[in-house]
Amino acid sequence: MDQNITSAGQVNLEKAREYHEHTHKEKVKKKGGKKFALFFAAAVVTGVLAASIFQGVSWYRRGENTSAVSKEPIRELDGTPNAPIATVDPENVEGAFVTDVSAVVENVMPAVVAINCTAEKVQTTFDFFGRNYQEKEEQISSGTGIIIGQSDRELLIVTNNHVIAGATKISIEFCDKTTVEAQIKGTEENDDLAVVSVPLGSLSFETLRQIRLASIGGSEELQMGEFVIAIGNALGYGQSVTVGYVSALNREVTAEGVTLNLIQVDAAINPGNSGGALLNANGQVIGINSVKYADTDVERIGYAIPISEVLPIINDLMNREELVEAESAYLGIEGKDVDSAHANSFRMPIGICVTKIEKNSPAQRAGLYLGDIIVGINGRSVSTMEELMHILSYTRGGTEGTLELKVLENGTYVDKELTVIFGQRGDHTEGKKR
Numbered sequence: 235m236d237q238n239i240t241s242a243g244q245v246n247l248e249k250a251r252e253y254h255e256h257t258h259k260e261k262v263k264k265k266g267g268k269k270f271a272l273f274f275a276a277a278v279v280t281g282v283l284a285a286s287i288f289q290g291v292s293w294y295r296r297g298e299n300t301s302a303v304s305k306e307p308i309r310e311l312d313g314t315p316n317a318p319i320a321t322v323d324p325e326n327v328e329g330a331f332v333t334d335v336s337a338v339v340e341n342v343m344p345a346v347v348a349i350n351c352t353a354e355k356v357q358t359t360f361d362f363f364g365r366n367y368q369e370k371e372e373q374i375s376s377g378t379g380i381i382i383g384q385s386d387r388e389l390l391i392v393t394n395n396h397v398i399a400g401a402t403k404i405s406i407e408f409c410d411k412t413t414v415e416a417q418i419k420g421t422e423e424n425d426d427l428a429v430v431s432v433p434l435g436s437l438s439f440e441t442l443r444q445i446r447l448a449s450i451g452g453s454e455e456l457q458m459g460e461f462v463i464a465i466g467n468a469l470g471y472g473q474s475v476t477v478g479y480v481s482a483l484n485r486e487v488t489a490e491g492v493t494l495n496l497i498q499v500d501a502a503i504n505p506g507n508s509g510g511a512l513l514n515a516n517g518q519v520i521g522i523n524s525v526k527y528a529d530t531d532v533e534r535i536g537y538a539i540p541i542s543e544v545l546p547i548i549n550d551l552m553n554r555e556e557l558v559e560a561e562s563a564y565l566g567i568e569g570k571d572v573d574s575a576h577a578n579s580f581r582m583p584i585g586i587c588v589t590k591i592e593k594n595s596p597a598q599r600a601g602l603y604l605g606d607i608i609v610g611i612n613g614r615s616v617s618t619m620e621e622l623m624h625i626l627s628y629t630r631g632g633t634e635g636t637l638e639l640k641v642l643e644n645g646t647y648v649d650k651e652l653t654v655i656f657g658q659r660g661d662h663t664e665g666k667k668r
Contacts, residue, residue: 322345323449342517345446345511346381346473348378349391349509379406380509380510412438412441427539427544449518452520460479462520467506478501479500495543502534503523546614549613567591570587570589582607586608608638609639611635613636631658632655635653
């Protein structure tokens with residue numbers, strides 16, 4: 235982190251010191267009981283206002299460490315980076331009065347990028363005689379991304395899936411206005427997440443020196459009323475900043491048949507902000523903004539995807555590799571989805587109930603039994619066979635993984651985790667069994 239970047243706390247403490255010296259001089263100059271009384275009253279009012287500001291801003295302090303990320307939720311990628319990029323150093327604002335967020339924004343902006351996408355739309359027109367003609371038309375859309383990781387070959391940027399869906403060309407604009415093309419690394423439509431990559435070789439040394447990796451906070455510790463900052467490429471005009479407070483937590487919102495539990499904020503989340511960073515007062519990413527779930531009929535309601543809940547998905551996308559079907563993982567089971575209706579009727583956990591296990595399959599060797607309910611795989615939550623098959627499709631056969639289960643013991647379902655060595659899909663021909 236550059237040493238010349240001053241924290242918001244230092245700025246405000248310096249202002250407080252200057253104010254104290256100024257008022258002290260004024261007190262010496264002005265004598266008399268009446269003037270002293272007026273000064274005293276002004277000090278009281280100032281103190282009340284300061285206390286109000288202090289109460290209105292939630293300091294992001296959790297545990298003993300308040301100036302840095304206390305955990306590394308995203309594991310390091312394989313390989314030694316040949317051009318390591320510094321990580322954003324969270325601001326330490328505890329004990330100071332924050333009257334603006336300019337220092338935090340300046341600190342975090344190098345970790346946020348603008349995304350511009352080009353897509354082709356086929357338009358059909360008819361002439362007077364009913365003959366149809368098809369014309370291809372380019373459509374330009376914009377969004378935002380967060381620099382989330384780096385390997386020895388590429389820079390990794392997380393955004394919303396709907397930002398890059400259908401794009402034939404993806405352009406990334408960094409904080410120094412450098413623009414390069416990006417490739418899709420992986421997408422999760424149901425979670426509205428995507429990771430795109432930029433080759434490090436396409437970036438100059440000067441750009442690499444200026445950009446930063448985002449600092450990740452913990453959304454599980456958020457509280458209603460906590461102060462937040464949203465950064466994004468609003469309307470495609472360039473990066474902009476809005477501020478507000480957490481209005482609600484775990485807000486269940488449905489769009490296009492997909493339901494997510496989101497953070498609701500009163501900070502403006504406008505078109506182009508999708509994929510941008512929702513920050514706490516220290517500049518740590520606690521959410522990924524998404525306009526997809528915005529309600530245009532209501533003002534000052536924005537939503538963000540909680541970062542802690544989707545870190546395993548982001549990690550998957552960052553490390554995902556393209557596999558042909560024969561190379562993908564094989565488990566050797568058949569299962570039935572246990573939805574909320576079945577769960578309530580039969581007092582079972584929501585998940586995948588194992589109904590058949592192939593003999594000598596990876597599942598049998600791992601210790602899976604009929605009636606066990608699969609609720610997770612490799613750290614990812616699953617509730618349907620479709621989700622399980624999707625994860626297996628990009629997991630390499632022959633690798634080790636984990637299965638999270640609900641197992642019935644003495645009339646009660648208990649948590650259990652199994653280690654499994656996945657088979658290779660090419661060695662098995664029964665398509666329905668996974």
